[in-house]
Amino acid sequence: MTRAPLAWSMRIGLCILGAYVALALISLVWTPYDPLSPGVGDSFLPPSVEFPLGTDRLGSDVLSRLMAGTQYNLGIALVAVILALVIGSALGVVAGYYGGATDIAISRSVEIFQAFPGVLFAMLVVKAVGPGVLNIILVLSFIGIPDYARLARAEVQSRRNWPYAEAARMVGNRSWQVAFRHLLPNSMGPLLAFTSINAAFVSLVTASLGFLGLGLNPNTPEWGNMIARGQDGVMTGEWWVSFFPGLAILGMTGAFYLLGDALADLADPRRRR
Amino acid sequence: MIRLILQRLLWALPVALGVVTITFITARLFGGDPTELFAPPEATDELRAQIRERLGLADPMWMQYLRYLADVARFDFGISFSTNQAVSTDLTERLPATLELGLTGLGLGALIGIPLGVFAAVKRERVPDFLVRGFTLAGMALPQFWIGLVLIWIFFVTLGWFPGPVGRLPIEVRPPEPITGFMLIDLALLGDWSSWRLALWQLVLPAVTLAIASMAPIARVTRASMVEALQSDYIRTAVAMGHGERVLWFRYALRNALLPVITLIGVLAGNVFGGAVLLESIFGWPGLGQYALQAIEGSDFAALQGFVIYAALLYVITFLLVDVLYIVIDPRMRHA
Amino acid sequence: MSSPLLEIEGLSGSFRSPNGALTPVLHDVSFAVPRGTVTAIVGETGSGKSLTALSILGIQPPTFQRSAGRILFDGRDLLTLKPEEMRGIRGRRISIVFQDARAALNPVFTVGRQLADVHRLHHGGSASRAMKRTIEALRAVSIPEPERRARQYPHEFSGGMAQRAMIALAALVCEPELLILDEPTTGLDVTIQAAIMELIGDLVRERGLTACLITHDLGVVAETCDRVVVMNAGRVVETGTTEAIFTRPRQDYTRRLLAASQLGETPEMIEA
Numbered sequence: 001m002t003r004a005p006l007a008w009s010m011r012i013g014l015c016i017l018g019a020y021v022a023l024a025l026i027s028l029v030w031t032p033y034d035p036l037s038p039g040v041g042d043s044f045l046p047p048s049v050e051f052p053l054g055t056d057r058l059g060s061d062v063l064s065r066l067m068a069g070t071q072y073n074l075g076i077a078l079v080a081v082i083l084a085l086v087i088g089s090a091l092g093v094v095a096g097y098y099g100g101a102t103d104i105a106i107s108r109s110v111e112i113f114q115a116f117p118g119v120l121f122a123m124l125v126v127k128a129v130g131p132g133v134l135n136i137i138l139v140l141s142f143i144g145i146p147d148y149a150r151l152a153r154a155e156v157q158s159r160r161n162w163p164y165a166e167a168a169r170m171v172g173n174r175s176w177q178v179a180f181r182h183l184l185p186n187s188m189g190p191l192l193a194f195t196s197i198n199a200a201f202v203s204l205v206t207a208s209l210g211f212l213g214l215g216l217n218p219n220t221p222e223w224g225n226m227i228a229r230g231q232d233g234v235m236t237g238e239w240w241v242s243f244f245p246g247l248a249i250l251g252m253t254g255a256f257y258l259l260g261d262a263l264a265d266l267a268d269p270r271r272r273r
Numbered sequence: 274m275i276r277l278i279l280q281r282l283l284w285a286l287p288v289a290l291g292v293v294t295i296t297f298i299t300a301r302l303f304g305g306d307p308t309e310l311f312a313p314p315e316a317t318d319e320l321r322a323q324i325r326e327r328l329g330l331a332d333p334m335w336m337q338y339l340r341y342l343a344d345v346a347r348f349d350f351g352i353s354f355s356t357n358q359a360v361s362t363d364l365t366e367r368l369p370a371t372l373e374l375g376l377t378g379l380g381l382g383a384l385i386g387i388p389l390g391v392f393a394a395v396k397r398e399r400v401p402d403f404l405v406r407g408f409t410l411a412g413m414a415l416p417q418f419w420i421g422l423v424l425i426w427i428f429f430v431t432l433g434w435f436p437g438p439v440g441r442l443p444i445e446v447r448p449p450e451p452i453t454g455f456m457l458i459d460l461a462l463l464g465d466w467s468s469w470r471l472a473l474w475q476l477v478l479p480a481v482t483l484a485i486a487s488m489a490p491i492a493r494v495t496r497a498s499m500v501e502a503l504q505s506d507y508i509r510t511a512v513a514m515g516h517g518e519r520v521l522w523f524r525y526a527l528r529n530a531l532l533p534v535i536t537l538i539g540v541l542a543g544n545v546f547g548g549a550v551l552l553e554s555i556f557g558w559p560g561l562g563q564y565a566l567q568a569i570e571g572s573d574f575a576a577l578q579g580f581v582i583y584a585a586l587l588y589v590i591t592f593l594l595v596d597v598l599y600i601v602i603d604p605r606m607r608h609a
Numbered sequence: 610m611s612s613p614l615l616e617i618e619g620l621s622g623s624f625r626s627p628n629g630a631l632t633p634v635l636h637d638v639s640f641a642v643p644r645g646t647v648t649a650i651v652g653e654t655g656s657g658k659s660l661t662a663l664s665i666l667g668i669q670p671p672t673f674q675r676s677a678g679r680i681l682f683d684g685r686d687l688l689t690l691k692p693e694e695m696r697g698i699r700g701r702r703i704s705i706v707f708q709d710a711r712a713a714l715n716p717v718f719t720v721g722r723q724l725a726d727v728h729r730l731h732h733g734g735s736a737s738r739a740m741k742r743t744i745e746a747l748r749a750v751s752i753p754e755p756e757r758r759a760r761q762y763p764h765e766f767s768g769g770m771a772q773r774a775m776i777a778l779a780a781l782v783c784e785p786e787l788l789i790l791d792e793p794t795t796g797l798d799v800t801i802q803a804a805i806m807e808l809i810g811d812l813v814r815e816r817g818l819t820a821c822l823i824t825h826d827l828g829v830v831a832e833t834c835d836r837v838v839v840m841n842a843g844r845v846v847e848t849g850t851t852e853a854i855f856t857r858p859r860q861d862y863t864r865r866l867l868a869a870s871q872l873g874e875t876p877e878m879i880e881a
Binding site: 108109111112113119120121123124125127128200204207208211212214224227231234235236237239242243245246249250251252253254256257258 | 287288291292295299302410411413414415416418419422423425426430431437544550551554565566569570572577581584
């Protein structure tokens with residue numbers, strides 16, 4: 001019953017994410033080879049001193065591409081979840097605070113969207129609007145919005161009639177001020193915890209879209225793209241092209257999960273293990 | 274109990290209508306112009322207009338919508354451009370493949386995940402707990418398709434223990450005429466045991482991939498809800514009355530802890546039945562997911578609509594089953 | 610005279626908070642429960658009386674850390690027993706009735722099944738025989754229609770009925786040498802409280818049980834108990850026969866407790 005593991009998962013998660021941010025920044029100015037240019041080495045060279053993670057079919061350096069990929073995978077995940085957090089919790093706060101018809105409209109729409117296979121919906125829309133970083137971000141945040149809205153709604157609803165909300169109203173705050181300035185901040189704990197878990201989900205879906213060739217231009221060094229490019233290699237024994245991007249995804253997604261767990265524990269002391 | 278189930282069914286109707294409507298809108302907005310699929314590139318505007326007329330695309334939107342609703346109600350999703358078959362036939366043909374893989378994989382995942390979660394909960398904050406938590410974290414943080422690729426690399430390419438990712442049967446084996454559509458059941462019914470073994474072997478790697486991916490969240494949720502159950506008053510009573518650990522864990526605590534786990538398995542099942550797109554594409558598995566992917570890639574309008582509605586329907590059915598299981602497990606639900 | 614069935618000697622301990630800090634909660638708690646008597650442990654919430662009772666069975670919260678003391682049951686220190694030996698004591702020789710019986714019974718099994726499980730655990734025999742004995746036990750605690758009630762779930766029981774079932778479990782199905790009753794009437798309606806206490810009194814008298822009644826309500830003590838242990842803030846304040854405690858309280862705290870329950874002689878009356 002000590003707090004140690006909680007602090008540890010938070011610390012490890014933050015450290016790993018910090019490392020990914022650093023990697024993304026470094027890759028902006030330096031990578032061992034040009035990640036986009038083919039033929040910096042021979043095709044399918046196994047890992048060696050010269051190419052630590054080997055080369056792919058086109059002879060590009062896997063390590064360089066992996067580093068550059070951090071920009072895409074981390075960037076897409078972060079922007080998409082922040083967008084979804086902002087829009088989703090705004091909708092949820094409105095539904096939870098004002099109740100009535102607004103609430104019913106928002107809650108019902110949320111329910112309908114949840115019956116959709118989310119990943120499939122993403123594939124469908126990305127296919128329609130075309131590949132591109134911005135499109136992926138918009139679609140992925142769109143899928144997340146219902147969950148944030150539901151969570152924020154429940155949180156705000158449970159606090160709407162608490163004494164401090166009453167007090168804030170009595171001293172003359174407008175209702176939107178009570179909702180957004182007093183109730184929302186108190187609901188941030190569970191929302192942030194979910195944001196972190198959602199970021200893990202978003203990075204997995206990003207990679208999935210990339211793997212299917214629906215996400216970005218196939219030459220983009222996004223990790224899912226890279227795994228797809230190495231897929232044929234796996235069948236002939238050139239495992240490294242697909243293997244290492246998977247590890248990169250594991251690290252980032254795992255860090256988001258660890259952080260989300262720690263935040264959830266902080267937000268709900270009863271969940272303390 | 275029957276009344277409860279009927280109530281849930283009624284509740285599912287507006288959700289289903291919403292799904293159908295959104296599918297319609299999405300398809301019209303994003304589905305591309307189906308005229309292009311019929312019109313040769315050099316077609317004149319006049320020819321295109323004729324095609325649009327024939328496809329009913331020239332009518333006002335609300336008429337298209339109503340016609341579409343009527344079709345959906347009759348389970349008529351139109352003809353797939355790519356298979357030239359009724360979409361509903363296509364889907365019904367492919368459903369058993371997805372169910373066979375999904376049920377095996379999820380079943381395995383639950384069979385391993387639940388005991389693993391119980392084990393972690395009773396060894397809470399000790400080495401086995403940390404191992405299980407680390408292992409399940411990795412299982413959740415890895416993309417399913419990557420797990421599949423690694424399994425193929427290890428067990429097919431390197432070790433050669435299992436066959437390659439070519440679907441439900443080796444290429445040289447002729448698939449039997451479907452009876453139930455479930456390969457293992459059909460081959461058993463036909464008494465073709467040598468093919469049955471081949472089919473089972475084909476199933477192992479994709480099912481294990483799904484099992485690993487589903488085992489991780491199942492074990493985590495089981496652990497969390499077991500931890501809570503083990504701290505409850507009724508477990509304290511059972512301890513005070515002298516029950517042994519095994520009875521406490523597996524009889525008294527687990528049954529209470531199972532409810533959130535069942536919800537989770539429902540969600541996982543909904544996702545798999547709604548198209549394990551990547552899993553099926555990696556293993557060449559001819560199920561709903563692969564069909565959906567082909568429909569997306571080929572802008573197959575009708576197929577896509579049909580699939581999405583089918584998937585949503587399976588989702589609703591899955592949750593209906595979850596509700597029924599809830600009622601079976603938790604007597605308090607029977608009076609809700 | 611034989612030695613007491615239960616002797617607690619110098620039990621001390623603290624709660625450990627998540628950051629490792631220790632808050633002392635029990636200070637040198639000592640008292641004895643002679644055979645064939647009903648001893649009340651009386652005190653306010655937080656006095657450590659329930660914690661002491663749970664410690665006897667080794668089911669105290671995991672955050673409680675004992676620093677000193679012995680709990681002698683029939684001459685053996687329970688605190689030195691191995692887990693399997695302790696399991697042989699629980700239910701079989703010492704058993705307990707908890708405060709909130711509806712929460713203390715497992716929500717997903719029928720009441721009959723839970724009692725029968727314990728019956729088979731301690732007395733063996735077939736499932737049908739265990740169920741028969743369970744129904745007899747439910748009848749003995751005046752639960753109407755015990756056959757039907759045995760097939761019901763805890764949530765279908767009222768608080769009072771659930772407490773009767775709990776008493777049937779702890780006292781009749783288990784047949785213990787020592788019965789601990791941890792606030793058995795708290796949270797029940799006043800009329801139900803009286804009925805439950807009457808039931809406990811009857812059982813104790815008829816079967817000559819040795820019992821330990823934990824309560825904050827002195828009102829229930831007078832009729833049922835032979836001896837009283839008064840606890841406050843983790844310490845034993847005063848011990849004595851019920852008569853002595855009610856008529857000649859030596860400690861100020863005991864007097865205040867009596868006054869608060871409007872029992873015995875209030876300080877004002879003494880002064881007057």
